[in-house]
Ligand SMILES: Nc1ncnc2c1ncn2[C@@H]1O[C@H](COP(=O)(O)OP(=O)(O)OP(=O)(O)O)[C@@H](O)[C@H]1O
């Protein structure tokens with residue numbers, strides 16, 4: 001099998017393991033009988049009277065289908081907001097288990113085309129708000145949450161208009177704001193985010209089941225934390241708007257809301273009726289990919305499930321790591337080139353501040369890998385892209401293009417070229433199957449990409465300058481290097497894989 005086939009199979013295996021149905025079936029049970037109870041992991045919640053379900057996010061359709069199967073007749077009614085086209089896409093992909101059955105008690109609202117809030121998503125948010133407001137102390141509200149939930153649950157505080165809020169979040173994203181920053185702003189301007197939904201559902205018992213797509217699994221940031229106590233204040237929001245130079249151009253409506261926002265978030269004791277439970281995350285996906293890589297004969301290591309930072313800096317980290325791995329396949333394993341690369345890598349990792357990453361320890365583990373086995377390094381997380389061009393792309397495709405360029409430059413300038421002894425493949429893909437506003441999940445590259453593209457008249461650097469990675473990969477060798485999976489119905493951020501094997505013994 002080619003490295004590319006291996007990489008694809010690892011990616012699909014990783015995504016398979018964080019599919020909503022298996023996750024939910026493992027975590028959620030209904031104990032029937034005189035006084036039924038909802039069992040979630042090791043917690044029990046009595047179902048005193050009616051059981052309602054709401055949900056929002058890219059993975060929520062499959063979560064809802066599995067939940068309805070488990071809850072059966074005990075479910076009174078549900079509403080979920082899911083991405084536009086997801087039912088058709090899953091139907092086409094034959095993923096029946098992710099679809100609701102005919103006569104389901106759950107109403108599905110599709111919206112947020114290209115992950116942007118729109119009128120349909122707003123309609124869904126209003127319906128969810130009304131359901132939550134009507135609950136009593138005898139009701140239980142099961143909330144299904146996954147990434148993409150922010151765009152699918154827009155409820156701007158009046159007089160802010162949806163378009164105004166959308167424009168502001170778009171500007172923040174384009175200026176490179178991280179998801180934490182973006183969602184702190186969204187929370188301040190929203191009725192349902194930042195714990196708003198949980199407060200409206202009070203006094204009902206609220207149980208939220210969450211698929212995390214944010215580094216470190218912070219409950220108050222994932223989907224902007226509609227059922228989590230917020231640790232952020234309006235002051236934090238103002239700081240972010242100042243940082244991105246947006247404070248002085250705010251619409252009047254936003255200014256009005258900011259000036260009348262409470263200075264402190266709702267106190268945690270007001271969340272006694274809420275339980276937020278994480279069901280799955282990027283870590284789980286990487287564990288599965290590692291397991292599968294080992295099955296394919298690789299010596300596999302997970303670098304981190306929290307890779308973050310500006311996309312070109314992260315690409316440099318991966319390029320240096322690849323160079324170092326290639327040295328492992330040559331007689332240059334120890335000595336000056338290797339020491340220099342190690343030093344550079346440590347510096348870069350310190351700059352990127354990847355939470356929990358002990359690169360020294362990782363490099364030590366790398367040294368321990370046998371010299372003859374192919375190597376697979378896995379990582380996950382979410383990079384940030386500063387949009388300065390007008391092209392079409394996503395952070396995974398842009399990362400892959402940067403890595404291709406970096407490997408090309410290293411090849412061209414390296415005195416002793418360790419890449420020559422290895423076959424190398426790099427993959428980066430979004431587990432949701434959609435990288436930015438494109439039809440691809442990500443892309444693959446190997447060190448020959450830049451030279452081969454030039455033969456087709458494609459200048460990689462020009463595409464990068466215009467943030468046009470999708471157009472590049474669509475044109476390059478007939479789109480062969482795009483990773484296209486279709487919407488997967490799940491979402492735990494992005495996954496990267498580096499696969500390397502020796503082409504000759506050194
Ligand atoms: N032309 C482009 N080139 C590179 N990246 C882009 C481009 N256009 C948008 N992006 C990036 O795509 C990201 C949005 O992609 P996507 O819709 O996949 O969001 P997401 O973060 O996965 O969403 P969620 O976390 O809500 O599921 C933003 O980080 C944005 O900067």
Ligand SMILES: O=C(O)[C@H](O)CO
Nearest residue numbers: 147148149150222223
């Ligand atoms: O919806 C969102 O806010 C992002 O996907 C992070 O959870």
